[in-house]
Amino acid sequence: MSGGSLRRPRRGRSTGRSFLRSCPPPAGAGEPTDLPAADRARVLGGLSDDALLAAMGGAGSKAALWELFQRHGAAVHRLGCLFVSSSEEVDRLVENVFVTLARRSGQLEDDVENVRLGLLAMAWRRIRPNTDGVPCSPLAPAGGARSPTDAAAIARLRGLASGDRGALALTVLAAASLTDVAIVLEADRRAVGARLCAGLRTLDARREPAAP
Secondary structure, three states, X not given: OOHHHHHOOOOEEOHHHHHHHOOOOOOOOOOOOOOOHHXXXXXXXXXXXXXXXXXXXXXOHHHHHHHXXXXXXXHHHHHHHOOOOOHXXXXXXXXXXXXXXXHOOOOOOOOOOOHHHHHHHHHHHHHHHXXXXXXXXXXXXXXXXXXXXXXXXXXXXXXXXXXXXXXXXXXXHHOOOXXXXXXXXXXXXXXXXXXXXXXXXXHXXXXXXXXX
C-alpha cells in the first residue's frame, strides 16, 4: 500500500486521522536545568533525533531528553490514549517511556531507523499485554483529550480492533514504513498492510458527513 492512500481527498471529516497527524508538544513537564533555555534552543533545536540520542550519554543529557520529549512526547501520549484505560495510565506510560530512555542513555529498545517509532515501540511493548484484539471501552476521564474534537477522535479510534488500531496509529504517528511497523508489531509486512487498510476503511465508513 502506498503512502498516497493516506492523503487522498476527503468527502467529510476524518477526525481520527487528523488526531493522529497533529501532535503538539505536551505540556506539564518540568524543563531541564543543565542547559539554559536560550542555549537549548540554539544548540539542540537543529540537531537530528539520532544526534539527540547520542547526546544523552554526555553532559547535556537532560536537555537532550527534554528536546526529544518536546518532539515526540505527544505522539506517545496519543498512542496511549488509544489503548489504556485511564488518563492517569496514559501519563504514567509517557513518563515510563522517557524515564526508561534516560536510564538506557538514549538507547532505543528496537532496531528501527525512525526515532519516533522507536519511542512508540517502547510504549507499545508496555501497552501490548493489555490489548485483546477487540474495541476498547470509552476512556475516562476523557483520556487526556485537549478538545471535544480530540475526544471524538479518540472514541472513533478506540472503536477499531486493537490490531487495526495499532497498525494505523504506529504508521501515521511515526510516518513509518510498513517494514518498520511490522518489526514493532512482530508481524508479517503484508499482514500489517492489511490491518492498516482495514483500519482506514472502518474510519472512512464512520466519517462525519461534510458540512453543507
